[in-house]
Amino acid sequence: MGVLRHLGPLLIISVLILFVIADETVSSLVLDAGKAIDRRNFDAAESLYSRAIKLDEDHTGLLYCQRALTRRVQQNYDGALSDLDTCLAKKDGLSDRDYVYYQLKQHCEVLLATGNVDRALRELKSLKKFDLSSAEQQRKTDLQGRIEAARKIKKRLPSADLTAVKELLTLTPYDLKLLNQLCAKAIEAKNTALLVEVSRKMIDSFPGDGQAMLYGAQGKMLMGDVQSAYKLARRAMDLDPDNSDYLKIFRPITQTKRKLDKIAKAMQSGKYDLVVGESFDGPDIIKISVEKSRCQAAVKSKHSSAVSICTGAHRLAERLGDTEAVVEILLERSTAYENADDLDSAIADVQTVLQHDQTHATARDRLSSLQTAKQLADRVDHYKVLGVSRGDDDKTIKRAYKKLAMKYHPDRAETDEQRADFTAKFQEIGQAYEILSDPEKRAAYDRGDDLKQGGPGGFPGGFPGGFPGGFQFFSSGPQGGGGPGGSQGGFRFQFR
Incomplete structure (x- = not known):
């Protein structure tokens, strides 16, 4: 009994010491939490506040409010709302000014952000019994306006337009x-x-x-x-x-x-036939990527269906309103048309690209190249006319010219119809030789320059009184006359 009597005061002292230690521990934890917040280490601050709350669960109203702030910064709005509900319900350690602050600047804001607009409005109205400063009154008015705006839009859902939805998401992002x-x-x-x-x-x-x-x-x-x-x-x-x-x-x-990766890998490794054979059954916005790759692969491999494949891709891009894809595909299809010797269609595609973007450098360069190719394709192939190759020397060209000039001279024609054909052919031969026998003209022709063919007098090419290469023709009378044996049209050839 005496022992117990001595233990009584000791027990009381021990309990008091424990309370002091606990109080000091809570204080130190709160102090450390404040330092963590200064370092913007909100996760650590939240943990410190949680430990402080566990040490003194009966006097934690303000601690819950403080932890709510750290949770809100970390976008844990559900946790913040739970803490604020507890804090404001307990009102432990909160003065009227504290209550107004946490209700106005924290609780109602969190309620609005999480979509609890009706409750936010009720809590806001509960502040009527407090004497608010002018700044607090202004904040309350502004907050009430945002809450009511959110309520109005929510009532219009789901028919609200995108602009209204964006506004609502700004007001209630959580x-x-x-x-x-x-x-x-x-x-x-x-x-x-x-x-x-x-x-x-x-x-x-x-x-x-x-x-x-x-x-x-x-x-x-x-x-x-x-x-x-x-x-x-x-x-x-x-x-x-x-x-x-x-x-x-x-x-x-x-x-x-996986399909898109497969196509990309095949394109990189040059397996174009594999890409051309691919298909995709899915949204057009993704399918356009597949069709663009098929178009590119078909063009690179000079596939017989390249134009058709690119045309299908072009239709899809037009339907989607994807201008970038349209331009890309048209440039590819222009190459497909060029490969098919349809230069007019190739030029038309590039011109369409330039209608979309007049400054498109690739299209401008390509148009110039195609127009030059078109000019070359449309002009007479003088080498072909003389039956020689581009690399043949002057002697070979001259020999070919003389042979053809003799063969197709108009006076060798046997009928009027044949004479007309021979005349045209003879002129073509003369034009070809005039260009290819002159080093400067031949070089210009090979470059694709637009040479003005034909000259004054005589046959085209300007060689009156004879023909290039020292070849002359002498007629002895109209065709149909003749010497013995009924030879046609007295004529003879002379080479100088």
């Missing part, structure tokens, strides 16, 4: 239920713009949410960005590998990526 509903609605309606906007906001607000990543992946797919879609879907699967709903979205994205 309303996960709303974000999920909007994404689902956008996918159902195939509304790419809405899905992209909402999923982007959802990922920003909930960076660790797998469903947000999958919505983002679907948005990227609708934009045709398969690589980004795959990265987002892969991140979602890493979070929850066994989620069957995730797999339903992940698998088709993966299959599409």
